[in-house]
Amino acid sequence: MKVEILISGFGGQGIMSLGKFLAKAALSEGKEVTYFPSYGAEMRGGTAHCCVKISDSPIASPFEEHPDVALIFNQPSLDKFKKKIKKDSILILNSDLMSEQVSINNSRGACLSLSKIAIDCGNIKVANVVALGALIALDPSIFKKETLVKGLKLTFKNQNTLKQNLLALDKGQALLSSKTYL
Amino acid sequence: MEKNKKLTKVLMSGNEAMGEAAIRAGCKFYSGYPITPQNELTAYMARRMREEGRAFVQAESELAAINMIFGAAVTGVRTMTSSSSPGISLKQEGISYLAGCQLPAVIINVMRGGPGLGNIDSSQSDYFQSTRGGGHGDYFTPTLAPWSAEEATKLVVLAFDLADYYRTPVLVLADAIIGQMMEPVGLPFERMFKKKLPKKTWALTGAKKRPANAVMSLLLGDRVLQRHNERLGRKWDKIKEKEQRFDTYKVQDAKYLIVAYGSQARIAFEAVDILRKQNIKAGLFRPISLWPYPEKGLKELAKGVKKVLVVEQSLGQMVEDVRAALPLGEISFLGKAGGGIPLAKEIVGAIKKSL
Incomplete structure (x- = not known):
């Protein structure tokens, strides 16, 4: 097993937090993992991104090359990484922050109202976890749901924040029975 | 160092891991000045050194930072600073003084692109500077280059041991990728250096009931500096012989x-x-x-x-x-x-x- 996950969006959307969260989740399942962030010279309105690699064997290069999973939270991120995303990559887009009609032909893609659903969960900041829910619906083999739930419980001490995140995970997962595929 | 405990893996960036390794190696004084891509190291030390009741100073400049390291090293405590390429250039004067005065210290360089301020991307363009002395004068600094966060921890611990054993500043030469990347790191850290470390009888600890020590890099007088450099030369030869890894x-x-x-x-x-x-x-x-x-x-x-x-x-x-x-x-x-x-x-x- 070897998975490369690219996460990209605006600074403040929980891009790095989600990357680190997934890296820790993978480590807790005994996997090899690397997390590599963009750092420093990012600007307001631009993109922040990170790459998480998970494998059963040691990981050499930590860079994104051709992600197997791309979680894209805004238009500039899609513009930046469009070319790197493979046809058979899992692609989850945040339709709320896309300025154009998206036309990528991914066999396993979903364009979802991540921000709006997050607001429904009580906190726009949980849009990243909505995407994670959608990811486990599209491919249950990368993360076990119970690992993620356990991770969220370890991450959030505040019961209300935890509740919002658990709800976001469930809603994201449930979405893909009734959502707009690309 | 901790021994015989079961290894647990934690997720850490190379920067954080090097900071933790320094603390576990007994670093008593850290001083640094912020620069990307090693900021997490300085930030980590700011938090952890205080928790450990040790000294952390965010200096007003790289020059101040390295000279504070000189001051700490001269008292015989384990001490470290870190920076990235342009900041390391600024520290070279101090590193030359440390080498001339035979003071143990650890300097971490998380390399970025140069020359000049360059950029913050990963680079290995400080190889010449690191392996050819870097500052003025006839000296070398042992230089260790990690390829993972976990190895970085071992090499920081080794750097402290080498510095104390040979009485010389030691560089850990990482790069932006090693500093920024997070990966599993085994705790506690392994100690690679097995030799017994000498007592620091040269340190300036107060001369009550013993003759005063003197540490200086200005050596005037007939052939005094020449003999000093020859002594240093024998040390470099010994390191070349024993410490290839x-x-x-x-x-x-x-x-x-x-x-x-x-x-x-x-x-x-x-x-x-x-x-x-x-x-x-x-x-x-x-x-x-x-x-x-x-x-x-x-x-x-x-x-x-x-x-x-x-x-x-x-x-x-x-x-x-x-x-x-x-x-x-x-x-x-x-x-x-x-x-x-x-x-x-x-x-x-x-x-x-x-x-």
Whole structure:
């Protein structure tokens, strides 16, 4: 097993937090993992991104090359990484922050109202976890749901924040029975 | 150091891991000035040193930081500073003084692109500066280059031991990728250096009931400095003899040897696996000590090898040490500077072109 996950969006959307969260989740399942962030010279309105690699064997290069999973939270991120995303990559887009009609032909893609659903969960900041829910619906083999739930419980001490995140995970997962595929 | 405890893995960035390693190695004083891509190290020390009841100073400049390290080292405590390339240039005067005064200290350089302020991308362009002394005067600094967050912890601990054993400043030369990347790190950290460390009888600890010690780098008088430099020279020779370190991957039957260090060695590692799948007998030689350069190991290994490819995130610096070690070897070079990183497929291409 070897998975490369690219996460990209605006600074403040929980891009790095989600990357680190997934890296820790993978480590807790005994996997090899690397997390590599963009750092420093990012600007307001631009993109922040990170790459998480998970494998059963040691990981050499930590860079994104051709992600197997791309979680894209805004238009500039899609513009930046469009070319790197493979046809058979899992692609989850945040339709709320896309300025154009998206036309990528991914066999396993979903364009979802991540921000709006997050607001429904009580906190726009949980849009990243909505995407994670959608990811486990599209491919249950990368993360076990119970690992993620356990991770969220370890991450959030505040019961209300935890509740919002658990709800976001469930809603994201449930979405893909009734959502707009690309 | 902690011993015989079960190893647990935690997720840490190289920067954080190096900070924790310094604390566990008994670093009592840290001083630094912020610069990307090593800020997490300074931030980590700001928090953890205080928790441990030790001293942390965010200095007003790199010059101040390195001279505070001088002040701490002279009292005999373990001390460390860290920075990135432009900041390390500023610290070179102080490093020269530390070497001249034979003071143990650890300096971490998380390299970024240069020259000048350059950029914040990963680079290996401080190889010359690190392995040729760096500042003025006839000296060297032992230089250790980690290729993972976990190895960075071991090398920081080793750097403190080498510094105390040889009474000299030691560099840990990481790069932006090693500093920024998070990966599992085993705790507690392993100690590689097995020799007994000498007592610091030279330290300035107050001269009550003993003759006063003096530590100075200005040595006037007839041939005083010459004799001092000759003593230092014997020390450099001893370090060259005893402290060469390297690692290898799939070299037993290798016909094509890739030489790379730090983060670039990880990418070369990947290239070796790709080449092996195509039945091309490639192997990796990974220097861990850049000074002293592991020339003995390289010479031995190169005996059965047809061609050597040196890969660096620079326009070609370490390649000169490889050429010096293998004067008759067929050596080619692949490098990118200013934040460029030679990719695995490019390394594979360079090897196949030379078939």
